[in-house]
Amino acid sequence: MLKFLVKGILRDHHRSRFPILIVSAGVMLTVLIHCWVSGVLGEMIDTSAAFATGHVKIMSRAYAENEGQIPNDLALSGVGSLVSELNQDYPDMTWVERIKFGGLLDVPDSNGETRSQGPVMGIAVQLFSENSGEVERLNIEKSIVKGRMPRQPGEVLISDQFAEKLDVSPGDQVTLMSSTMYGGMAMQNYIVVGTISFGVVAMDRSAMIMDFTDAQIVLDMTDSAGEILGYFENNIYSDERARRMVAAFNMKYEPDTDEFAPIMLRLGEQNGLDSMLEYISSFIGMFILIFVAAMSIVLWNAALIGGLRRYGEVGLRLAIGENKGHVYSSMLLESVFIGCVGSVIGTVIGLGISYYLQTVGFDISDSLQNVTMMIPSVFRAHVTAQAYYIGFIPGLFSTVLGTALAGIGIYRRNTARLFKELEV
C-alpha cells in the first residue's frame, strides 16, 4: 500500500510538485535564517567575550557601576593574590588581567613639536606572557597590517585607521597622555611597531594595544587592574557553569561591604547581551511560527484543490472497501512523505547557501561607523548541527497540518455523498 501511495505521489505532479516547492522554500528560509542568526550571534558573543566581557569578568563593585567611563581610579587592587586564588579555585580556567584607559596620543615631529594628535582608547593586555593566551585570543598577530608584534616593553600597536589619520608608520615614536590611578598626569613615549585591524568596528577606529605591565607603570597601577577576565577551557562558553561560578564567587565576597571588593559578572550580564540574545531567539521563534502558519494555509489550499481533484479516487477507494479512517490516514501519510521530501530539498539548499555565507561573509562596517559595541564588522552564517534538522519542524508540521485540515472535509462527509459526487 505504501509503495502504491508513493508511486501515486511521484507520478502525479499536481499532487507533489507544488507542495514540495512550497515546503522546500519555507524550509530553506528557515534553515538559512537559523544559520545566519547563529553565525551572527556566535560571532558577536565570541568577539564580545574576547575583547570586552570575557566568559566571566571580575571588577571592583565601584568600577563595575561606572564601567562605561573606564574609571581606573576605582580599579581592583591586590590583583596578584586574587588571580592566584582564582587559579587555585578554578584551575581549568584561564584568568587574564587587563587595563583599559582613555587618553590622548601625540605624534611629535623631528623638533619635538606636535605634528598630529588624537584621542586614543588604550587596551593593555598580557602580551608577553605565554600562558595568558591573549595574543591568540585577540588574534593580534594575524590582525597586524603593517610592521610587527611588540617584543619588549615600550613597544605598542595602534589601529591601522588611526595610524593613517595621525600619519604614523611603524618605527615612529608617539607620546601617550593620560591620568594615573590617583589622578596625576601620566605621560610616556612609546614606539609604534605595527598597525593593526581587528575587524571589530569599535576597536579599529582609535585603539592602542600595549603590554599590561607597561600600562601598570605609566598609570601608576602597581598590583592593580581594571578587570580580570576568565575564559573557559577551549574557549567554549557554558552559561550554566558561568552562572554557578558567578553565584559562588559573589557569595564569598558578599560580607565584604567595601565598594572596592571584587564582583564577578557573567558574559550575558554585560552590555545587555542577555536581553539581546533573548530578543533574537524570540524573534526566530516568532518568525518560524509565522512561517509555519503561512505555509500551512497555502498547503491547506493546495491539499483542498488536490482533494477535489481526487474525489474520484476517494470515492472509489471507499467503494472498494477502504474505510474512511484509512483513506484519511493514507492522505496524512502522503503529506508526511511530501513534507519529508520538501524538507530534505529545502534543507540541502538552505545548508548550501549557509555554507556559502559561512565562507564569504557579509561586511557591515560601513553601516556601523559609530557603534561602540564590540561586534565584528563581517558577519557570517554558521552551520550548526541543529541546522540539519530544524527545517523539518516547519516542513513536516505545515504539510501535515494543511492536509489534516483539508482532509476533515472529506472525512466528515458521509460515504453516500462522496459516492454520489463521484457519479458526475
Add this chain to the structure above:
Amino acid sequence: MQNSKIILTEELVKRFPVGGGYFTALNKINLSFGKGEFAGLVGPSGSGKTTLLNIIGSLDYPSEGKAIVMDQSIGDLTHRQAARLRNKYLGFIFQTYNLLPVYTVYENVEFPLLLLDTTTTERHRAVLDAVEWVGLTDKLKSRPGQLSGGESQRVAIARAMVKKPEVVLADEPTANLDAANSHHILQTMEKLNRELQTTFIFATHDEKVIQYLRRKISLEDGTVVNDENLGNEK
C-alpha cells in the same frame, strides 16, 4: 446461507431530506437475489435505481425496513463494518469507469487486493487472471489515458472481479460506450457470471443491457412495478 439468498430487502424505504420535508426515493421494496443471478434494475430516470444499488452496496443505509447482504443488515453496520463488507464481497462498476489516472492498468486492477491480506505472488496471479478475462493482457502497462472507453470499462470490470466477489454492482456501465463496445463488455460479464457464479446486478435503462438480463426488475417512482424472468438461457 439464509435460503441461499445472498441479498434480501424487506419493506425497504429510503427518504432524503429535501427542503423542510422528505422525498421518498424508495418505497417498501421487497426483493431477494440468489447466487449467480444476472439481474437488472430498470426504469426511468429518478426511479430509484442508483439509490437501491447504493444501499445494497452498503454505501448508503435504509431509512426504514431492512437490507440484508451476505447475512449482514446494512442499517446496523458501522462505517468500518460496511467497508469490510464491500471489501470482501462486493465489486463496483461505474458509468464513468473511475480508473486512477496515474496508475497503470496492472496497478488499477491490483488496487483492491492491496486492502486484503494477500502476498505479492497471489496478487500477481489474480491480476493477470482478471486482465485476461477481459482480454487486455497486452495493455497491462498502459495508463487509463491511453485506453479507449471500451477498454477502460473492461479494466474497471477486471478491477471489480479481481478479488472474485460474490456480487458485482454495475450502475449504467454502458452509458458512455458505443454499441459494439457495449456488447463486448456485456458478453464479458455474462461469461464471468457463468464461469465464476458471480451475481451481477445492473442499474440501467439501456436496451442493449436489458437484452442480456435473465431477470428484469422494473422500478417506477421508488416502487417495484414488475419483476420478470426473461428466461435467457444460462
